[in-house]
Amino acid sequence: MKILIKGGFMVDPANEICSRQDILIEDGKVSRILAAGVVGTAAAAAEGHVDVRSHEVGLEETERVSAAAGIDIRNDSVEMPKTKVSPAVDAAADMVIDAAGRVVCPGFVDIHMHEDPVGEDGRIVSDERTAIFPCMLRMGVTTAIGGNCGSNACDPAKYLDLVDRDGAPVNVGMLAGHNYYRAKAGCTDKYAPASAEQIRRIGLGVREALAGGCLGVSYGIRYAPGMDLEEMTASARECAAAAGEGLPREGSQKVSGVGSRCERSGESAAGGSRCEGVQKAAGESLRSEKTLEMTGTVEAKAKRQHRFLLAAHIRDDTAQVFASAQEFMELGRRLGVRLQISHIGSMAGFGQMEEFLAMVETERAGGMDVACDCYPYDAFCTEIGATTYDDGWMERYRCGYDAVEMCGGRYKGQRLTKETFGEMRRDDPDALTVAHVMKSRDIEMALTAPGVMLGSDGILDHGQGHPRAAGAFPRLIASYVRTGKMGLYDAVARMTAVPAERLGLENKGRLSVGADADIVIFDPERIADRATFSEPLLAPVGIDYVLIGGEIAAKDGRVVNGRLGRAVRA
Ligand SMILES: [Zn+2]
Numbered sequence: 231m232k233i234l235i236k237g238g239f240m241v242d243p244a245n246e247i248c249s250r251q252d253i254l255i256e257d258g259k260v261s262r263i264l265a266a267g268v269v270g271t272a273a274a275a276a277e278g279h280v281d282v283r284s285h286e287v288g289l290e291e292t293e294r295v296s297a298a299a300g301i302d303i304r305n306d307s308v309e310m311p312k313t314k315v316s317p318a319v320d321a322a323a324d325m326v327i328d329a330a331g332r333v334v335c336p337g338f339v340d341i342h343m344h345e346d347p348v349g350e351d352g353r354i355v356s357d358e359r360t361a362i363f364p365c366m367l368r369m370g371v372t373t374a375i376g377g378n379c380g381s382n383a384c385d386p387a388k389y390l391d392l393v394d395r396d397g398a399p400v401n402v403g404m405l406a407g408h409n410y411y412r413a414k415a416g417c418t419d420k421y422a423p424a425s426a427e428q429i430r431r432i433g434l435g436v437r438e439a440l441a442g443g444c445l446g447v448s449y450g451i452r453y454a455p456g457m458d459l460e461e462m463t464a465s466a467r468e469c470a471a472a473a474g475e476g477l478p479r480e481g482s483q484k485v486s487g488v489g490s491r492c493e494r495s496g497e498s499a500a501g502g503s504r505c506e507g508v509q510k511a512a513g514e515s516l517r518s519e520k521t522l523e524m525t526g527t528v529e530a531k532a533k534r535q536h537r538f539l540l541a542a543h544i545r546d547d548t549a550q551v552f553a554s555a556q557e558f559m560e561l562g563r564r565l566g567v568r569l570q571i572s573h574i575g576s577m578a579g580f581g582q583m584e585e586f587l588a589m590v591e592t593e594r595a596g597g598m599d600v601a602c603d604c605y606p607y608d609a610f611c612t613e614i615g616a617t618t619y620d621d622g623w624m625e626r627y628r629c630g631y632d633a634v635e636m637c638g639g640r641y642k643g644q645r646l647t648k649e650t651f652g653e654m655r656r657d658d659p660d661a662l663t664v665a666h667v668m669k670s671r672d673i674e675m676a677l678t679a680p681g682v683m684l685g686s687d688g689i690l691d692h693g694q695g696h697p698r699a700a701g702a703f704p705r706l707i708a709s710y711v712r713t714g715k716m717g718l719y720d721a722v723a724r725m726t727a728v729p730a731e732r733l734g735l736e737n738k739g740r741l742s743v744g745a746d747a748d749i750v751i752f753d754p755e756r757i758a759d760r761a762t763f764s765e766p767l768l769a770p771v772g773i774d775y776v777l778i779g780g781e782i783a784a785k786d787g788r789v790v791n792g793r794l795g796r797a798v799r800a
Pocket of ligand 1: 378379543572573
């Protein structure tokens with residue numbers, strides 16, 4: 231299948247391209263980029279490359295540079311420069327997508343998503359009325375990373391196999407959740423430290439997960455406060471070791487043999503049945519062919535020295551956020567590993583953001599490989615039974631019970647009272663809540679700061695939850711770019727090139743020739759999130775096409791092929 235995307239305004243920060251280009255897709259890859267009009271100096275154009283280094287290309291700026299190059303991205307009737315697309319290319323395409331007046335950019339990469347849903351039938355849950363993956367796809371995400379905040383619903387390496395077997399609505403990468411392996415090692419008390427034997431078993435579990443293709447390790451320190459630095463080091467050391475050796479490792483490839491039990495870490499709703507489903511599915515020898523395939527690439531991978539990511543929902547927020555981040559960064563100091571501080575809006579978004587960002591920046595300047603992600607909302611979402619709501623939370627967030635809204639169940643949409651808070655925490659601890667407690671100024675400061683990328687933190691419970699799962703990405707353009715808080719190029723970078731680089735994904739988040747043809751085509755004037763706290767699944771508007779692997783996965787906000795996504799492995 232050859233698709234020509236014609237006349238669109240290509241924004242590809244990984245390649246520093248912000249100009250009108252035609253893109254030819256063949257066999258799932260970007261096969262040619264054809265300049266339809268080049269932005270930049272005449273000399274640069276003559277040399278055949280564009281030179282737009284500014285990270286401050288906003289809509290107005292885009293319009294200005296477009297005008298300078300004889301392009302009007304808002305005017306569909308503009309004539310294509312005649313010499314640029316050869317009729318031969320046009321004719322050779324099986325399908326031509328007219329992208330005039332549209333932005334064409336790499337599919338969004340969501341570095342922080344929560345779910346790895348498996349149904350009782352052992353298949354990936356992708357029901358459009360309740361599941362998160364169709365929401366991701368409809369908002370332009372083509373690669374989503376699950377297993378964040380220490381949590382996996384089931385063995386993450388097996389989940390990747392399942393994605394390859396069935397296909398998912400989006401490409402899926404996984405982090406190995408430290409808390410998941412902690413629970414598997416028999417730590418039943420989240421407030422108590424792990425024993426030496428348990429720590430050893432956590433390390434072994436993580437080693438297998440990395441060998442099975444996980445992109446790194448995540449910690450939910452907040453959710454298991456008994457975890458100390460020594461325990462965290464056990465899994466961090468596996469990342470450092472695997473990075474040095476390359477993957478896969480001998481003797482650790484038989485992923486289907488891993489883990490006879492399958493608990494979800496932390497405070498879970500899932501129950502055992504869907505875990506059994508994935509066990510059953512993974513019981514089939516899913517990896518045997520893959521393993522053979524992989525051996526050929528061992529050397530290349532070792533040479534590349536993939537650097538696994540350590541991501542953390544750190545121990546505490548508000549006034550304690552500084553010490554909590556320092557605790558996590560100690561892993562970087564000790565092991566030289568790559569760090570990601572998760573969803574900083576809900577950690578430092580209570581008036582600490584300026585100082586927090588300055589602290590992170592100081593560490594970066596000092597050589598620490600650390601970055602952050604954030605979602606563009608001023609309310610966080612977590613289970614009512616989580617440690618977040620342990621005694622003292624109202625003092626920390628300077629709020630009352632009524633700052634918290636229930637996402638589902640008996641009190642859906644209602645603000646809590648002392649009575650209903652107590653009742654729900656006791657009777658339904660896994661129920662999701664939204665706490666409207668962060669400062670929007672802090673969120674804006676985070677999202678526009680250097681080294682901060684967009685991550686949805688998406689999580690749903692039976693189709694209920696926080697609208698970030700279905701709106702975070704378009705919202706960055708609607709609420710930040712169109713209001714002049716951020717340039718379009720900058721926003722696209724934070725949703726594509728920056729997270730892809732962070733995760734070490736060479737063929738995602740960019741439209742280089744040979745890269746996977748995961749592409750979003752949207753109207754920069756119209757794109758907007760529509761999901762709300764009462765209707766968290768509503769699809770955004772203004773996204774014409776989402777392509778995964780060179781095929782159309784979503785069109786005009788509707789999923790047309792929900793099985794194009796594949797596993798993304800380290
Ligand atoms: Zn978290």
